[in-house]
Structure formats: structure tokens, C-alpha cells
Amino acid sequence: MIQYRIEVADAHAHRFLVTLRLDKPQPRQQLSLPVWIPGSYLVREFARHLSPLKARQGTRDVTVTQLDKATWEVATSGTATLTVQYEVYAFDTSVRAAFLDASRGFFNGTSVFLKAHGFEDQAHAVKITSLPKGWQVATALPAAKVNEQGVRDYLAPDYDALVDHPVEMGTFWRGEFTVRGVRHEFVVAGATADLDGQKLLGDTRRICEAQINFWHGRKKAPFDHYVFMLNVVEDGYGGLEHRQSTALICGRKDVPRVDRPLNKDAYTTLLGLISHEYFHTWNVKRLKPVEFAPYDYSQENHTRMLWFFEGFTSYYDDQFLLRTGLIDAATYIKLLGKTVNQVLSTPGRLSYSVAQASFDAWTRYYRPDENTANATVSYYTKGSLVALALDLALRELPASGKQHPSLDGVMQRLWQLGRPITSADVAKALADEAGRYPQGLQVKTGTPVEQAWQTLLDKWTEQCEELPLQHLLDRLGVAWSCKAAPLPQKWGVRVQDNNGAAKVQAVMRGGLAERIGLSAGDELLALDGWRVRKADDLTAWHDAKRAQPLLICRDQKILTLNVPALDGKATAKGAATAGHSSDVVTLSLADVAQAPDKLARRQAWLQA
Template sequence: MSIKYTVNFDLANQHIYQVTIQIPAHKQKQLNLSLPAWIPGSYMIRDFAKNIIDLRASANGQEIEVELIDKQSWKISTLGQACEISYQVYAYDSSVRTAYLDQQRAFFNGTSLFISVDEFADAPQQVELQKPSFTDKWKVATGLQRPNDTIVYQFGLYQADNYAELIDCPVEIGDFTHLEFEVAGTPHYLILNGKHFADCQRLIKDVSKLCQHHIDLFERETGGKPPFNEYWFLTNILPSGFGGLEHKNSTALLCSTFDFPNINKPGELSEGYKTFLSLASHEYFHNWNVCRIKPQEFIPYQLNSESYTKQLWAFEGITSYYDDLSLYRTNIVEFSDYLKTKSKTISRVNRGKGQLKQNLIESSFYTWTKFYQQGPDAANNIVSYYTKGSLVALWLDLNIRKHTGSAKSLDDVMRALWQEYLDGGEGYSGTQLETVIDIAESITQAPIKQAFFDILNGKDIVPLTELLAEFGVEYKQAASKINSPLDISAENHSPYLGIIYKEAKLGLEIAQVLNDSPAEQAGLSVQDVIVALDNLVVNTGNFSNIANNLNLDKSYPITYVRNGELFTTQVQLVKQMNELVELKLVDEEKAKGWQQIN
């Protein structure tokens, strides 16, 4: 017995999906309806039900009362009769987490669109996507199953084995570019929805390499086939944007128009393109680490309220370690480029004081309020389990290599975890995650467990200097440019202000003020807009030039706007701070121990 959803797009001008659910005759006297409050992979209560409009139910042509239970739950009395539920969903969020609809594009996650009939949650679910009346150019891209009479990219009937699968398959619709390629004998689809100038053949070549790398890492012992029958990269392209969300056979990506290889510059590897490839790599790695190997607290997902875990540092941190590393391993970037990227990651963690106030266990646990709802104090008071978690993964990888002469690595730990999952593992609780370090200790035959847990529970910098030196990489402090907070300055005179800013209509808007900085001491705050320094009007083009011509032993007026009022205070720039980290290859022979793929 299955239920059927029908999705209509004809109110695209109003950004409204029209949805109906057809429910067959059943044994229950009443049915419970609900909509998730959050989506797996994005740990924040989003209250998707706030976008539900005009929810109605009927049976035999007669309307049935819909009883309100709470903000996302309803109940209807059906007396076992076949019935229909109809409602509308307002959808105008271009992120990867929710839903969007206009005349050019449709996108949705099932968590935003499909109200669950709880008594049918384990039953097959059908979805009819109706072709819109206002265009014949739109195509459909989704990891939902296609019955035999539904052809890829076509509107029509799709299906899922249960509600959990239904909401795990986002849908991208529009007049998009579709690229097809095979990796390990498995069809892959790369969808580009939006204006782009991509060298599509190069894009396929590079993404294929990354997919093959991850398959080889996890599936070397299991036949070399990924754990899905097909895979979809659903990419929304905007003038500026960034984001990704993992699913079991697809990912929703958000990127910029110019984050692709330029067909007119075949040898160029832009920063935007490297960022896109790293994002695609990250989400594809999640097929194993998070989508299948996951915290026990997420089995099954409880989507009506927060689900707390202390382990996101491992699931996101380890994934974040491999996303950039795989670009080097697949020869997309040189090792020196990889070290520059890793330098920025370390610098991003170390330049704020958040890691001195919050450990990785706390960072994982409080993600619901502190990470996904960051306040203006974020850089100073919290640490990211993505970035610092990736440094712990680096520490663990190098320790395993150090104690085994690079015969083993973190790769072997991940394969062991995957094998345990395949053998019937049900996820890892806080204590069971000791499995990770137990595997590492058994591989290395070295007592590294205590140091590992000290790092996880400690509030300090991850000790990497000596460890990297053993692999031919120098770890040294460096000063930043005043206008590029993560770029290293080569100037002898580069004053330090202690802010991160972005361009404003007039002047510079402060995004972060670091603790104990000249900006903090001057009373500047996040969201202030600096309009002048030393009575010279500033913009992103001249700010560093002005600052670099000021003396360090004097105070200067700095004028800013706060809440619509104009203020002036005095600021004294200080000597450039060595707050960044620069990784430099100094011994190529030693570095081979890190570069070796196990």
C-alpha cells in the first residue's frame, strides 16, 4: 500500500508549490501528519511548516477537519476511508536547505515540501511531478527512483521506498545544462542550473577524478563499487553563492557563476574553481562518512526537534580534511598549492580566540545555537568543528604515518569504519567513537589515545609544528595583510587593526572584531561601517594604502556609522601581528611519507 504526492508548479509567479497527497483506504481511524523542523546535514531548527498555506483534507468529496497539534503537526479523523490532503508551500529561499520556485527554476528538499503521513512513513511513496503550463523547456533532475515508464529528466512519476528516502532526494528543475559520466561503472549526473561559462569537459574530467578517489579509498576491499546506483550533483549557480548539502545518492550545491574552469583559459586553475571542486569532493565523501557511517544519535533521524551529538568534529572534520587533500591526490593541484590551502585553514582556526574557549566536543554539541546561528562574537568565542576537526584529522593521519613508516594512514581507519558499517554497525555513540582511536592504536602499536582525547577535550592549538617537521614541512608564524586577513604579507610595514571587513555602499562594513585588537580597544563593533581613516574617505581599494602610510606610534581618527549615527574615535595601529600560519615544503623526501596514498 502506497501514498501518492502530486506537485504542481503553475503558481511559480507567486513562488507557491501546490501539493496533494492521495491516501488509500486504511485500518486507522485517524491519521497523524507532520513536517520536519530541520533537514539532516544542517543542524538548525528551520520550522519548515511556517511556509505551509491552506492545509485541507477531504474524503468522498466531503471536507474533513484538520486538527492542529503543534507548529508542525496535525491530525485528521478518516475512519479508514481513502482521503486526500491538499496544501500550498511558499518557496523563495535559494539556499540548498529548503525550497525555491519562480519562472526560471524550481528546487526543493522533501523536508520542505512533503508532509509526512506518519502511519504510512514506512510504506512506498510516489511523487507525480506535473509538467508546468508556462514552459516546455524545463527538465527534472533528482535521485528519486524512476519507474520503468519515466525517462531521465522527464516530468512524470517518481518513487521512494519510504518517507526517509523521499526526503533524502532533492529535486532540481529548470532549463539546465546536464553532464553525464560514469565512475566505477556507475552513472553520474552533473547539473548546472544558472548562467555559466564552464569548460564542461574539463569539469567532468576533474570531478570524475575526485569521485574515483573516494570510491577507491572506501571500496578497495569491497569490489570497487559505490553504495548507490547513480549519483546527482545538483548545482544552483548564482552571481555569488556557496553551499552544499549531502544526501545518499545526490548533493545540492550552490556556487558562483565564475566558479568553473574557463574554456578560454584551459591551463588556469582559479581559486573559485578550486573551491567548487573542494565542495563537490566534500559532499561526495559524505556518501560514506555521515550518510551511512553516522552518529548513533541520528539513527533514525528525529526531525521534530534537535538531535544532539558530540561527534560532528569527526564526521565533518575528517570529511573537511579529505576534501582539499583529494585535490592534491588526484593531481588537480600541486603539493605547494595544497599547503597554501591548509595554511589558510590553520590560520582561520588560530587567528581568533574561540578555540581557547570552546573545545571540539562542545562545538559539536552546541551546533544548533552557536555554529548555525553565529553571533557577532563567533570568531572570539567559538571554534568550528569543520576547520579544527580537519586539523585533528591531520594530526591523526600524520601520527599513524609516523608510527608505521607511512605504511598505514587515516585511510585505513576510514576503511575499517566502513567495513564495520557493512558488517551491521549502527552508528557511533560518544563512547563507541573510541573505535576510531582504537583502530588507530592497533594500526600504529603506539599509545596515542590519551594525546588524542586531550586534543578533543582541550582548549588549545592543535600541536602540529613538530609533527609536520617530521614530514618535511615547516610550520611558521606570519603576518597578514590588512586588506586580506588570510593572505600573508610580505611587507615590512603592515599595520594591524584586527578586523575582517566587507565592502559597503559607502566605506567598509566590519564583519568581525578580534579580541584585544586596536579596533576593539577603539570601541569598534561588528556591523559598524568605517567611512574614513585619518580624515580620508575609505573604500576597499584604498584602505590598505591609507593604513600602510600611517605611523605606529600615533593615534588617528577613524569615523564610522553605527545605527544611522556618525561617530569618530581614535585608533592606534600596531605592528603587524604574526597571527597566521605558513606551511612551507623544506624536505621533499620526508614529505613523500605524507603524500603516499595507502
């Protein structure tokens, strides 16, 4: 057995002390720390936060040699127990690493637990000790014991399980509920005393119950304990999935408070995050791509399927808010329209497929810069629209038996495979669910149904073809209308308002802003002689009928650019060249009272 002892060594210095004990080590025992954490696709070099390793066998010091950035070798003598000790600097407030101060502690196993090579499949015991007075511990790791001195003992069956159970420590709010025999804990750190925990528990419970029913019907879920760990901060948003828990972060404005007006939009965003991470309990933690079986913690694990594992999860997160009545249909359609506009305003979607974007997440999505919108597309947003398009394409097919085909059926077919999947598995599940060719796809006579769905799937994921969303939504009675976009979007520029200054964040490829010479980092000073302090000022001073001077500051130098006169044709041409939309799409529920087929399909979709 491998044993770890985690101590709060110095909260003010943000340091955990970790002691690793290994019985019967190998003659040249190698140890390593992961360079990334599953669910966040970037090499983060957690080992940079470790102090030098010290190793002993009995009373004798033994030599530790570092082999690379995250791997060490210990020259052991005999089979006496090896003890390795090191400190971990923990001051990352995100959900991905480790944090410690006088009020709160948190860690992911990938940041603190060295892996003992050759012993990965053995049981791993963890003892958490030296906690400040009054601190609690929350984790989904199975507890061996909790004694009166605050020493917590846990046991993981192997290294993968060990690092897939984050730990929250501190004086947090705690509540729980049980759904279908699964005990769910919810802990909240950093919230004000008037947190409406009962509302948070009640709404989360509805999401959990709906998702367990979605995946298992009346069968038992594959876990009996789940923990939500929410860190409430001044301003923040994010989450990271684990097999029996999730780490979340949100702003204080996002949480419900007793006897305070609820910020509905912000709270809906939080519930969507909770729904998203809980759905991952199945989609990516258990139903996973073949490239993740098993994980290689020493380097990037590339897959072309994040459009499925993140994108489809992003489609279902808001779907479950709708299905549980936490939002209404009008709100859901509004959220869907927001996603559509995010994708249409990204020129990279026309040159970079969502499958390629998935593969390159490590170097593009997780390392955004001023050119990201031109260089890639989000597998979250574009992937969710692929899910939407497939769901609607299935739902317009004739019923097979008592039920219309749907993406729900596809997900359940994939789950029943009980193994890691490929894109071909998704195509087969689509074909089996549909039982016929997708409508509108030209196929040769005799083409297998599965091949036809693979062709469609490749068009929407491996190629850059636009999704036929307007047509598919119209078939379900959802109206698609357009209005003129704000002036910066028409120009193909993203502007950030910052304390009375309007700074260019990004310039879209081929748009007007690029053609007149604007660059990221430029500060907009004046248009046509009138002061510009925020993006909206451009609209106030712009006259499309005549050329106007645009005064900017670049690297402390004042420059004058020329904004040409624009007519409708010129604007449309510029937008088409850029690949970003010069219009804003609005989705709404159309009046389909006289179209019973549309009404029936829409009701089935929105009340799935």
C-alpha cells in the first residue's frame, strides 16, 4: 500500500507538507507528478510548486535524482520502507490546482500526490492532519476514519481514483440531499452568512434527479456519494468535473441569498454550470474517448472528440434546466440564441473544424490571444450546436415504433456500450437511433445507413460547413430573425471598455478594422474629432455615408486611420469576407397553432 500524509504546514505561507511512504520500493524507484489535470487540457507544470524532495529508508538518507521536469528517481537499498517528503506551494484560486491560506484549503490530487511508478494499481491511503481549529474536510474519497483530533483517513483503490477526488477544507457551509439512493453533499466556501442554501440544494437536487433518470431510468447510479464544492469569490466562473465530485467557482452575485432579490441571469448561469459538471459524471468521466483510456499524466492526451464530450455536455446543461422547470422555454431559446451568436461571430469556424479545434485545445483554446477568434472555434459552443443540429435532425424523422428518434436515445445507446468510444461509435448510434438516412443528405443507392450518418457527422465536425440551424429550427417552430449588430461587430473588432479608455482586444480576419489598419492593443481616442471613451461612442460619432478620421494610440504614438464611407453592399461584402456575422440573430417561439406537426415536434423537444 502507498500512504500519503497531508499536513497544513504553514497556512500563511500557503504550504502543504506531503509525506509519501512506500513499502518494498523498487531498486531505482521512480516518482512523478502529473503535468496536467483531466478535464482541463493544458500542460500546467504542477511540479514547479514542489520543494526539493527528501528521501529516507529507516534512519538513512537516500539520493534523489531529478530526471526531467516532473520525474525523480530514488536510489533505494533493499526493501525497507521508503519515506519521501516535500512541500507544495498552494496559492492557485482556480479549480485546477491547490490553494491554502488561513481561511480555506483545497487541492486536486494531481497537484500534491507523487505517483510511485510500478505501484499505480495498488491501494493508496491518505491521512489529512494538522488542520486549524474548526476546519472541516469535504471529499468523495471513501473515509477510513475521522477521529476527535481532526485526523482524516481515506483510501483510494488506485492512483487514478486518488487524483480524481479533490479535497475542500475550511469553515464552509454544508448541506446534503439524497436522490435515488445517492447521497449528495454541497459545500460552499466564501459565501456571505445569508446564503440561501436550501434553495441551492433544492434546485441542484432537481438537476441531479433528472440526470440520473436520463442515464439510468430506474436503475442504480454507478456511485453512492457525490460532492459539489463551490468556492464563492468576488468575481469568477468555472468548474472541473471528477468521477464523484466537482469543483466550482462563481461570483457572490451568482448565489441566492435569503431576503435578497435574486439575480436571475447570474443564478441561471450558476445552475447551468452545476448541470454541466454533473452531466460530466457520465459524459467524459465514464463514457470517454479511447484516447483517455488510460490517461497519460506525463504529456498531452490528444483527442478529436472534445466537440462531443464538452460540446454535447454544453447542449444538455441548459436542456436540464428546461426539463426540470428551472427555466422556461422562452429563456432556453434566448440562451440558445446567445450560443448561436457566439459561434457566428467567430471567423475561425470557417477555417478550423471543431474536431481539429478539439485536437488543438492544448495549444489554442487554452492559450487564447488576440488572434484566437480567427485561428480556431470553441468546441464547447460549436460542439453544442452540432448536438442541437443532430437532435433536431433526428426529431424531424418519422417515429420508429412509439417514439421519435432523438439525441437522448443516441446518448443512451453510447452509454450502454460500456467502453471508451470513437466518432464511428457516435455515427453508428445515430444510425441505429434513426433507422434511416438523415433528411436532405444526398447518398448513393445502397449506401449503408451508418455510412450516411458518418458522412453527415464528418461534414459538421471534421469539415467547416455551416450548420443548417435556421432550417432545422424552423421545422420545430422556432423563428430566426436578424438585426444589425453593434458597430464594433460590423467593423470586425472587439473593444474593451477600461476606466474611460476603449482598447482593441481583437481584430477579425478580413473585416473593416483589419483593412484600415487597427491592431490588438490600440487605444481608440477619437472618431471624426469626437472623443471615444467606450465602444458605444463609436456608434454615436460614426457616419456611414462619409469617410472619417479615427485617432488611435499605439505604443505611445498617436496615429490617424481612415474609416471609409460604407454603404450596405460594402458592409455586407466585408462581413462575408471576414466570416463573422454583421447581424445579431434572435430566436423566438413562433406561432405554430395552425401547424400541428411543428407544434408536436417543438413540444416533444422542449419537454423532453
